[in-house]
Amino acid sequence: MKILLSFFTALFLFFQSSDLEALRSSYAKANQSSEGAKNFIATAEKKSSSDPVISGYKAAAQILEAKVTTEKNKRKGFVKSGVISLESLIRSNLNDIELRLIRLSVQENIPKIVGYSKNIKEDKAFIINNYSKQNAALKTYIRKFAMQSKTMTATEKNSLK
Template identity: 65%
Template sequence: MKFIFSIIAALVFFFQTSEIESLRYSYAKANQSTANTRAFINVADKQSGSDPVILGYKAAAQIMEAKVTTEKGKRKMFVKAGATSLENVIKSNPNNLELRLIRLSVQENIPKIVGYHKNMNEDKAFILSNYSKQNSSLKSYIKRFASQSKTITDTERSALK
């Protein structure tokens, strides 16, 4: 019985990990083109469950929906709903580094006029101070993000080992 439970737990972990890896890959490419943004939104929409990281990516997808929608009246609604969702999941999981990374990325890339940029320094400091505690996959993802980040300095990038 324990063996069967172990196999089921391993399968759940494997599929959850691959879902997150798929979201990370798609999210990292989302700002490169409208097609990539739409692809990320589709990948995020297909995800289900209550994992906080998946919910964070789904919230980011909602915000990015404003970038590709043709209905101008809905842009504000998408940003507001996505930002509210992202803030709620971070409030429930304040020590989750990947959620902070998602928020930093969103706030870096959203137009300043929107006014959603108040957590950038806080999130950057949290990411840099907790980087060493992360698994190798997340460390690699953080390094890739940092390499193109407007907020993370060259000195801070070089500290990420």
């Protein structure tokens, strides 16, 4: 019985991990083009999980959908629902560095007129202060994000080694 339980746990974690890797990879390409954004949105919509990080990527996909939608009157709704979801996830998981990274990337890239940029300094500080506690895969992902970040200084980028 224990072997069977261990097998199912390992299988669940494997698929959970591959879902997360697929989202990370797709999210990294989402801002490069409209096609990249659409691919990320499609990838996120296919995921169903109670994992807060996967839900965070789904919230980011909602926000990004405002960028690619052709229906201008729906843009505000996409942003609002995505922001509400993301903020709720972060309030429930204050110490999750990846959720903070998602929020930082959204706030860096969303137009200033939207007014969703108040957590940039806080999230950068949280990421830098907690970086060393993360696993190797997440450290690599954070470093890649930092290198292309618009708001991280050279000193902040260098601290992520």
